[in-house]
Each structure stands twice: as C-alpha cells, then as structure tokens.
Amino acid sequence: MTSPQTAARAADRPSWAALAVVLIGGFIAFLDFFIANVAIPSIQSDLGASPPETQLVMVGYGAALCVGLITGGRMGDIYGPRRMFLVGLALFTVASAACGFAPSIWFLIVARVIQGLAAAMLAPQVLAIVSHVYTGEARGRAFSAYGLMLGLSGLCGQVIGGVLIALDIAGLDWRTVFLINIPIGLVILALTPRTVPDIRTQSGVRLDLAGAALASVSLAAVVLPLLEGREQGWPLWAWLSLIAAVPLFALLITHQRRLAAKNAAPLIDPGLFRERGFTVGITAYFVYFMSMGSFFLLFAIYMQEGRGWEPLSSGLLFTTMSAGFFGSSFLAGRIAARIGNQVIALGAGLVAIGYGTVGVIVAQIGVDGTAGWVAPGLLVAGFGMGLVAAPLPGAAMAGVDPKHASSASGVLSTAMEGGAALGVSLVGLVFFGTIGDSPALDAYPKAFYLSIAVIVAFPVIVTLLVQALPKPGSTAPGTAAGEVDGEEAGAMEQPVL
Secondary structure, three states: OOOHHHHHHHHOOOOOHHHHHHHHHHHHHHHHHHHHHHHHHHHHHHHOOOHHHHHHHHHHHHHHHHHHHHHHHHHHHHHOHHHHHHHHHHHHHHHHHHHHOOOOHHHHHHHHHHHHHHHHHHHHHHHHHHHHHOOHHHHHHHHHHHHHHHHHHHHHHHHHHHHHHHHOHHHOHHHHHHHOHHHHHHHHHHHHHHHOOOOOOOOOOOOOHHHHHHHHHHHHHHHHHHHHOOOOOOOHHHHHHHHHHHHHHHHHHHHHHHHHHOOOOOOOOHHHHHOHHHHHHHHHHHHHHHHHHHHHHHHHHHHHHHOOOOHHHHHHHHHHHHHHHHHHHHHHHHHHHHHOOHHHHHHHHHHHHHHHHHHHHHHHHOOOOOHHHHHHHHHHHHHHHHHHHOOHHHHHHOOOOHHHHHHHHHHHHHHHHHHHHHHHHHHHHHHHHHHOOOOOOOHHHHHHHHHHHHHOHHHHHHHHHHOOOOOOOOOOOOOOOHHHHHHHOOOOOOOOO
16 A cells, blocks of 8 residues: 555656647747847848838737737636636647748747747647646745746857757748758647646636636737837837726736635736745746847847848857756756755856856957857856746745646736846947947947846846745645745755656
C-alpha cells in the first residue's frame, strides 16, 4: 500500500510532457513578436510596402497581443485553459499560414493582427496550466522553465529570424519566419489533448463582455500611441489617446469593483490586487521589461544603422547574452534556496551592470572600434536576466487562487508587453532625439550611451521593488499556491528541460 509520503513525492514529480508542450506553444507566440524584426527590409522590398506599412506589420501583432491578453486569460478561467490554448493555437497556426503566403502588404497586416489576437488567447493559458498541473517542488521548476522560455523567445528571436532568411529555404525568403509556425503548431495541437489535462475551475460563469470591451479599448488607447507615436512624430491623436486612457481605465476599475460587490464575475477579480506578492510582482515585471524591450531595440539599431552590420551578424552577438541567460537559469534555483527572492534583486543588479558596461564601451569604441568588446557586458546582462526571469513569474503567481490563474497570467503578460512598449517609447525619445533627423554615424555612440543611462534605471528600480515581495511561505494559506510557497524558494535546484 502506498504511503501518504510516497504519494506526495509522486505528485511532486509529474510527467513533464504537459510542460514541454505548452511551453513550446507559448514560445512561438512570444517569439513572433521579435522574429519578424529582421524580416522587415525583405518584406518592404518584396511586397512594395512603404515604411509606415511595414511598421504596421510589427505594431499590428504587438497591439493585438497586448490588448487581448486580459480577455484571453479570463476566457481560460471560464472555458478551461486547455480548451483556450487549443483554440488560440489553431487560430495562430492558420494566421501564420496566411502571413507566410500573404500576396500584399495589407493582407499581411490583417493576418498579423489576427495572429496577435490568437497569441493573446493561448499565451495566458501556459502559466494557468502550470499552476493547476504542478505542485510543490515541481511547480517551482515549472515556473523556472516558463521564465527561461520567455527570456529565450526574446534573445533568440533575431537570431532565428536571421538564420531562416539567410537559408532562404525553397526561395521563400522572409516568408519562412511565419511558415515555420505551421509544422510546430500542428504537432503541438496533436500532442496537447494527450498530455495536458482538461481543467475546469468555474462553471456557469459568463464572460464580462462590458469589462472585456472596456479593457480592450483602454489598453488600445495606451498601446497604440506607444507603438506608433514616435514613428509618426507624436501627432495630436497620440496625445489625445493617452489622455483618454485615464478615464477609460477609471471606468473599467469602477465596473470591476461594482461586479465584485454583487458577487458577479468581473473580467479581473479586484481581489487579485489585494495579494501583495501579485501586485508587487507584476509591477516589477512591468519595469523589468521596460529595460529588456528597449535594450533589444536600441542595440539592434546601433549595430545595424550605426555600424552597418547585417541583421544576422548583429543578432549573433545576442548569443553571448543568451549563453549568460541560459547558464544562470540553471543556477537560479540553487541561489534562491539560499537567499530567496533576493535572487531577483541580484539578477536585476547584474543586468544594470551589464547594460552600463555595454554603454561605456560603445562610448569608447565609437563606430570604428571592435564591436566584440561589448561581449563581456552582454554576458553579464544575460546572466542577470536568467536570475530575474526564472523566479519572478513564480513569485508573482505564488498566492493566486488557481481558479483565477488564467486571468492573473493575462495581467502578468499584459504587464510584460506594456512594459516593453513603454520602455521603447521612452528610450526612443532619448535616442532619436539625440541623433536627429539626418544622423551622422558618429552621433550613434553618444545617443546609445545616453539611452543606456535611462535603461539602467529600470533594473535598479526592480531591485528596490523586490524588497516589498512577501517572503516564501508567507502568503495566505488556503490557496493551492499558498500551500507550497514555502517549498518554492529551493524548488528550482535542478533544471527542468
């Protein structure tokens, strides 16, 4: 007869097949935000598109993803995270095919918007499934793997995109960056019903359509100006949209509180934000991605426009950062076992040091020096990223009731995308304001250095926010996550994958 202790240990060592399947699905959804960057010049040439039109290829996906994440997460709570993962992945695969075979630029733009909405359906379900399927030490390792997936999707996007375009498979050129999703999507669609359990946490609950509409319009009023405002010279509509977002969000909050007071089913349960770990965690996530999103764009522009490197060549420099990230992800759990959530503060500090080192070196070498000198700074920054990305999602989700896991994941993912968009806009003001409309090559190092001074502030803020996170094991008992929080500080001692 199996003892309770043996059964508990078995529950902490479930099959990792479900995790592998949903992480791959999440990886291609987040990867597509970055991978298309390197395809823009080829798209513009092949489809005869104007620069504003090719910009919409990126903006359409990013805006649709960010706007739809909260609603997509709530749909997972209501209809089941596995079902919404499958629906989102199926639509994402079809939309990827439409992107890959697009006959015109506007066909591609519409397909990218649909692709972004599909990604918003599937992405929040990844953390929700992790929260339901894994417990104890297994949950800590699964959260660590999720953070690793997110980081690699950003770090590898330009490299993978550059390699696919350079290979020019079957003469498809830029189309391969979208078509590669088809076989991956089909395989994951076939494996998901076999490996991921069908989870239902709420029955008889209807989607808060008014809340979904308000959330979507409010987010759009912020995200669209952040993504498009700088490219268009900050026109009047961008400022009016940002101003309008304030009363829209106020109306959304009032609506959600009113529903909660009636014991109805709001789109976002206000109780989520009474959990200190969740509120501090998403704030730290937001600020962290302000630095990550802006640095990636800034470095790519400096290398390609300031130094004339090809996209693949500049992307390969990111492998240094990827090496640091991957290495520290394996150590994050062991360090967390000793210092708890301070591992996140340590990682953010290293990110700041790494970015600052790169900025100083760029200022010294200018546009003619050997770019390889920036590699040590990239390595340090990547190492710090791994220490942040692995434990931060788990710290934010630790006290969340499993029945709200998809909604919480949607809010967390929205913070990530929104932070990246805001970071790019703020840093873009400094960078492009410094180089001017007709930049000389020697203007790029100075603009890069000044922009890095802004970027470094973001991880420093993260180190301060981490001090407000509750210690592992201090969340309220009674929730599934709370029961295992005490174990999670040391739960990531071994890598998952």
